[in-house]
Amino acid sequence: MDVTSHSIGQLREWKTLAEMRAYLGIRGFAIVVSRSFQKLEDKMPILLAEMRDDITGSPFTREFIVGSKKWSYNGDSENPVFSYHFEDHDNLKPMLKVMQNYNAIIETTYNNVDRFELTEDFAEYLLLPV
Structure with missing residues (x-):
């Protein structure tokens, strides 16, 4: 049977x-089946809160770098970038990998600087009223 x-x-x-x-x-x-960015809020609320504050203050910036507060970065004043630090976020690199898996960010590293861009869908999510 x-x-x-x-x-x-x-x-x-x-x-x-x-x-x-x-x-x-x-x-x-x-x-396209996408993951919910709300799940990222649950996994890493402090990092997303910082990103939300940054993009609210500078709504057209999409690029960011990661590194130590001890390092210096000479960026281009015409193209501002956000920065996130290892000292502020335990497991920052693994969190960024998860964010890549959710299609929230895209890695654009060059010149030995860990560099990423927010996807437009994720930027719009961050700009939604909380």
Whole structure:
């Protein structure tokens, strides 16, 4: 005897979703499943609060660097960047990796400076009223 592990209703729902995805796919639409940035709030509230404060004060800045407070950085006054420090955030590098996995930030490191950009979706999320 073959025991089914899913109800008929569940199987029909999956079939309908697969057909809708196929319909949209052949018409050039992409279906993107994204993670909730709210989950990042739960995982790293202090870092996100700092990012929210920064972008609220400078709503068109997207780039940031990470490093130690002991280091100096000579940036371009025409292109301001935010900075986040290891001394303020335990596990900063692993947190940034998680943020990359959530498509909240993109790594743009160059010149031996750990550099990232906020994605536009994440920037808009940070600018929402709390």
